[in-house]
Amino acid sequence: MILGGGPAGCSTALALQQQGITQILVVEAGHYQTIRIGESLPPDTRLLLEQLGLLSDFLQESHEPCLGSCACWGSDKLGYNDFLFNPSGHGWHLDRNRFDRFLAKQVVERGITLDPGWRFQTCKSSALGFRLGFQKQNETGSKGVDVAHDRQTRIVDSRFVIDATGRGTYFARCQGAKRLLHDRLVCAIAFFDLPHPTSFSQLTMLEAVEYGWWYAAKLPNNRLVVAVASEPDLIQQWGLAQKKQWLKQFKATQHLAPALGHQPLATNRLTTDLIVCAAPSFLLDQVGGGGWLAVGDAASAYDPIASQGVYKALSNGLAGAQVVAADFQNAPSMLADYQTLITNQFQDYLQNRNYFYAMEQRWPDSSFWKKRLARKMLRQ
Numbered sequence: 497m498i499l500g501g502g503p504a505g506c507s508t509a510l511a512l513q514q515q516g517i518t519q520i521l522v523v524e525a526g527h528y529q530t531i532r533i534g535e536s537l538p539p540d541t542r543l544l545l546e547q548l549g550l551l552s553d554f555l556q557e558s559h560e561p562c563l564g565s566c567a568c569w570g571s572d573k574l575g576y577n578d579f580l581f582n583p584s585g586h587g588w589h590l591d592r593n594r595f596d597r598f599l600a601k602q603v604v605e606r607g608i609t610l611d612p613g614w615r616f617q618t619c620k621s622s623a624l625g626f627r628l629g630f631q632k633q634n635e636t637g638s639k640g641v642d643v644a645h646d647r648q649t650r651i652v653d654s655r656f657v658i659d660a661t662g663r664g665t666y667f668a669r670c671q672g673a674k675r676l677l678h679d680r681l682v683c684a685i686a687f688f689d690l691p692h693p694t695s696f697s698q699l700t701m702l703e704a705v706e707y708g709w710w711y712a713a714k715l716p717n718n719r720l721v722v723a724v725a726s727e728p729d730l731i732q733q734w735g736l737a738q739k740k741q742w743l744k745q746f747k748a749t750q751h752l753a754p755a756l757g758h759q760p761l762a763t764n765r766l767t768t769d770l771i772v773c774a775a776p777s778f779l780l781d782q783v784g785g786g787g788w789l790a791v792g793d794a795a796s797a798y799d800p801i802a803s804q805g806v807y808k809a810l811s812n813g814l815a816g817a818q819v820v821a822a823d824f825q826n827a828p829s830m831l832a833d834y835q836t837l838i839t840n841q842f843q844d845y846l847q848n849r850n851y852f853y854a855m856e857q858r859w860p861d862s863s864f865w866k867k868r869l870a871r872k873m874l875r876q
């Protein structure tokens with residue numbers, strides 16, 4: 497049983513099938529209707545999509561190519577990091593909802609059962625392994641009020657459970673795992689329709705500011721995502737959770753706002769409300785146990801500055817499936833190897849993130865940058 501049908505859950509389902517495991521049930525709380533966040537894919541994702549047998553169908557989906565990044569970071573000038581010499585080619589800016597729906601469709605087309613609209617809520621042990629309780633969700637994600645009482649809940653037994661519920665880490669926490677929190681970043685995000693025709697760059701644009709940093713990326717269908725990342729108290733202090741103030745601060749950016757040229761953003765081009773969401777960095781102290789495993793953000797979550805979340809979700813699915821296959825074949829457990837893999841990857845991520853934040857020294861008195869510069873590694 498896989499809890500969560502996002503990139504990590506779908507990747508695990510496909511990889512389990514490749515390992516010869518056939519009785520797989522993916523249970524997803526949502527209906528792939530509400531906005532999903534996280535759109536930049538690095539070029540190496542191509543290799544994972546290939547391993548999962550998805551690459552050619554993915555390429556038909558026409559997501560926006562991402563040619564690299566362009567950042568005002570550490571100085572007032574722009575610095576470029578393009579994918580020109582990357583052997584995997586370019587990356588992508590996804591229509592993230594379309595991407596998640598695509599993954600779910602691929603799972604279903606390969607004969608795996610994926611049940612949307614059921615939220616995992618309870619767990620206890622059973623003769624088979626685990627007994628899980630689910631609550632029906634309607635299309636907007638709240639409780640299914642129109643459904644008869646006896647069809648609002650569901651109980652399923654499973655021998656092995658994969659927690660792919662994202663940053664909520666719902667199942668692993670029921671098993672006693674704890675999130676070791678390294679950062680409490682918060683993002684305020686908006687999606688805009690760009691006027692036709694538009695020449696906005698195919699690079700991800702980043703700009704550091706006193707209270708955090710902004711990014712903007714052109715998405716498929718002539719849309720633009722713009723987000724600001726900061727600390728929770730600074731989001732309040734700078735009014736970044738309010739549309740008007742958010743837009744005012746965006747317009748004050750040195751490079752991002754001017755990159756739109758004569759097509760300035762306006763609230764009437766907003767396609768959604770401002771979305772304010774947590775983007776914490778954490779590592780689970782225990783990414784698996786007897787009969788369960790956490791993958792993707794449920795196991796470890798990275799700062800969006802890394803643009804690694806979806807890549808990590810897909811690769812955890814491939815690695816996690818090997819752990820489950822070994823368990824089903826009564827082979828020596830691979831859980832310790834998986835734990836080491838996730839911990840080492842988190843360590844590498846922290847090192848890169850610390851290096852990147854340390855490049856910005858222009859605001860030594862800002863609480864945002866002070867906190868980032870004081871960041872520690874997992875092991876000293």
Ligand SMILES: Cc1cc2nc3c(=O)[nH]c(=O)nc-3n(C[C@H](O)[C@H](O)[C@H](O)COP(=O)(O)OP(=O)(O)OC[C@H]3O[C@@H](n4cnc5c(N)ncnc54)[C@H](O)[C@@H]3O)c2cc1C
Nearest residue numbers: 500502503504525534535536616661662792793800805806
């Ligand atoms: C602001 C922001 C910007 C980001 N930008 C990027 C980026 O540019 N590039 C990138 O690669 N990553 C980015 N990320 C990270 C990326 O979004 C995540 O790492 C990625 O979505 C993780 O995939 P996942 O499958 O592990 O989790 P999710 O995508 O969160 O999927 C979890 C799934 O589980 C379901 N679920 C949750 N609870 C339950 C439950 N109780 N029962 C059943 N189902 C449940 C959810 O509905 C969801 O479908 C960003 C994140 C944030 C917050």
